[in-house]
Amino acid sequence: MNLEDLRAVRSRERSSDSLQDLRDSFYEEVADYIQSRKDERERAAAASDDPFSSEEVQTLTDEIETAEQVSEAIYERRMGKIVKQASLAAAGMTGDTEGLTNEERRLYDDLVARIEENKSHVLDVLAGDADPREEPASDATGADPMAASHANPEPDSMSGDGESEPAPTERAESSAAAAMGGGLDEADDAPDDTPSPDARNAEGSAGADGAEGAARTTVRITRDVGDVFGVDERQYSLEAEDVVVLPAENAKPLVEKDAAEEL
Incomplete structure (x- = not known):
């Protein structure tokens, strides 16, 4: 795993409406790669008289920050597709679940269960069999799809250094409702001038x-x-x-x- 591998994954994910196949341990491998860069940066800083002006330390810092941004962009792009496939599955159609990572599959299963549960509750309300002011009882729980491999991207995501990210359902709901999907890419990538x-x-x-x-x-x-x-x-x-x-x-x-x- 390296930065070019991550960029290639992001490029393929952007260019297709369907989910590309990723290994079950993809996010874990990304976390290991970023952590190895951080360990290398610590060694370089310790060996330098002035870590703040060290070119090697700065290069490693840039690589770490870029890797964090690209990996988050991959996750955000895939999350939108996963939500769509979960909606199809909950509606009785076949959802595409090939190539999901371990974390993403837990998110997918959790979303399908919650959507089905909410649909059942709404139908009961319409039939007069449920109180619309009551929340439907839920047994569906989901682990944070990225928590196993990283924490919040500030200041060092995917390394376990920061706060835990929101749970997957919260991530999906906040992206849908708040219009702030995250996934900010590095500035050195040339933008596409053609509107999407x-x-x-x-x-x-x-x-x-x-x-x-x-x-x-x-x-x-x-x-x-x-x-x-x-x-x-x-x-x-x-x-x-x-x-x-x-x-x-x-x-x-x-x-x-x-x-x-x-x-």
């Missing part, structure tokens, strides 16, 4: 949504965000340099996080 299909679709549909009274904002995406589920119940795939018309409620947090700029 989701961006073009969003621009083309702005008039219809405006007619329904939903405030919308045109923004240029400044960092890769990944898949976002808008308050208008549309999914957007946001990558750096995309120009897209978003619901104002989704655009505002992106601008505040410096992931987009208003046009």
Whole structure:
């Protein structure tokens, strides 16, 4: 495992709507790779008279930070696809679960169970057999798909150095509701000047949504965000340099996080 391997995985994941096959232990291998770079950085710093000005230490730091960003972008991209496949499975259709990692399979199973449970509860409410104010009882639990291999990316993700990430269902819900998918790629990757299909679709549909009274904002995406589920119940795939018309409620947090700029 190295940085080029990670970039290749991210590139393949971006170029396809379906999940690419990854090894069961993919995230664990990524965590081991990043930790090995951190160990090497510690040795280089210890051997240097001035670690802060050491070129080797800085090079290793850049590699670590880039690897963290690329691996998170891979996870965020795949998470959107996993949520879609779980929705299909819960609706009685066949979901594509080939190539999931151990962590992702736990997330998938948890999502399917929760969606099925919620659907059953809603049908009971509609039939008058359940109180709509009551939450459906849930036995579905899910482990954090990345907790086994890394913690939050600040300051050093995937190494066990920081706080634990939110549980998988929380990650899925927050990405859908808050429009902040994460997955920020490194600055040295050249952006694609061609707007994504989701961006073009969003621009083309702005008039219809405006007619329904939903405030919308045109923004240029400044960092890769990944898949976002808008308050208008549309999914957007946001990558750096995309120009897209978003619901104002989704655009505002992106601008505040410096992931987009208003046009």
